[in-house]
Amino acid sequence: MAEATHTLAELLTRRLPEDSTWTPPDLTGLTAVVQPHCHQHAVLGFDADRELLAKAGASITELAGCCGLAGNLGMEKGHYEVSFAVAENALLPALRQAHSCSNRRPPAGPPPECPSRSVRNWKRRCRRCGTTSTT
Structure with missing residues (x-):
């Protein structure tokens, strides 16, 4: 059984x-913050x-330690404070x-509902911090 068990990444790389x-998507210029399970x-x-x-071309920032969110720690009622405290470690x-609007590639152009439909005039707003970037 163990020999027949593979992660998705193992299947895609080996x-x-x-x-x-x-082929993997092109992630050149992006940094992935990864927390191995x-x-x-x-x-x-x-x-x-x-x-x-x-x-894929991504730069990797790999974290060590417990994320505090998996298993029963992150899912069972009454564990929120402990789970959150553990997640605050790393x-x-x-x-x-890592949050930065410049760390994300903008979409190829404005969404169909954009009134201007002009890539030059279209700005995208980060949902987290509210900053905008022009594509």
């Missing part, structure tokens, strides 16, 4: 058929995920630090 034409860290490893992100500060 187990695709030879005639597959699949505890089971991955302890048993499966994170090498395939690193490899997949590197093939995950949440890293996500807040």
Whole structure:
């Protein structure tokens, strides 16, 4: 059973058929803040995920330790305060630090409902901080 069990990243980096034409999306210029799952860290490893992100062109900021959100810690009633406190050790500060409108590629053009339909005049607003960037 263990030999037949693979993560999605393992399937996409090491187990695709030879005639597959699949390629990862282009993430060049983006930084991925990644938190390996505890089971991955302890048993499966994170090498395939690193490899997949590197093939896509992403820079990687890899966090260590418990995220505080998985398993019963993050799902059962009464664990919110502990779960949040654990997430504040590494995950949440890293996500807040990584937040930047410049860390995201803008869409190819304005959405269909944009009144101006002009890429030059279209601005996108970050839902988190409210800053805008022109595409």
